[in-house]
Amino acid sequence: MKVFCSFSGGKDSMLALYYGLEKYKKVDYLFTMLSEDCIHSRAHGLPKNLLEKQAQSIGIRLITKCSSWKEYEDNFLGFLEEYVKGGVGIFGDIDLQEHLDWVENVCSKKDVEVFEPLWLKKRKDVVSEFLSLGFKAKIVAVKKDLGIEKYLGKDLTFDLADEFEKIGVDACGENGEFHTFVYDGPIFKHPVDFRVKGTVQKERNIVLELE
Incomplete structure (x- = not known):
């Protein structure tokens, strides 16, 4: 069973990754969606080379895809199909219901179990x-x-x-x-x-x- 973490390089996804490693004892991939320029992360605008440095220091393979917001879901599904179908996804959502609904809906299409360790924490x-x-x-x-x-x-x-x-x-x-x-x-x-x-x-x- 493959395990991945939806990874922004920021504090929430990093804390979720920490708890995911505790729970599953391994994480196979960090996944980051990049902007169309394929240089910066879609969410926080971090340069790809720094995300790679984070992944190298943590010791987990980084997978990236480049996407517009319009094609985001299709590209996310493509990643799930190729790497973690039937596996587990770790996410750092806290209390925004629309984010959780999207994650659960998309992951269910590829039989990916969702782990949200920060959900509903203050x-x-x-x-x-x-x-x-x-x-x-x-x-x-x-x-x-x-x-x-x-x-x-x-x-x-x-x-x-x-x-x-x-x-x-x-x-x-x-x-x-x-x-x-x-x-x-x-x-x-x-x-x-x-x-x-x-x-x-x-x-x-x-x-x-x-x-």
Whole structure:
């Protein structure tokens, strides 16, 4: 039975992967959907080469596909058919029902069992578990017009999560307020080496350009 983790490179998918490794004792693949450019991740805009560095440090093979949002489901089904039909998928959803419904619907078409270890946990508890386990993550994108640009490039910490809550920003960023890049933790053999080149203005977010 093959096991994969839907992998963004951020804190939620990394924590879900951690619990998946605990439960199944192995994960065969990390799967990331890339944008049409085949260079950046579809979800968080992380460069493919840094996702590969994460996978190498963790010791799990990374599989990627390039896709528009319109073709996303078909390409996801293609991955399931080729690699994990009849297996298990690990996902890092917390409490957004439409995300869970999509995952369960798509995975059922290829007889893939869904494991959602973070489901219905309190958002602040997800951040606390992630940090308590020793993971390290950098904030690499923030939503425009929230006044939180100053947090771009900072490491996620307990104090920062508290500060977010005080200013009305979800501590987990589950509403898209911010995204993270995980560069070290208990399932890493070594920290991921990277540097910040600058910032890029996107339609909705301000994003760190990493390499």
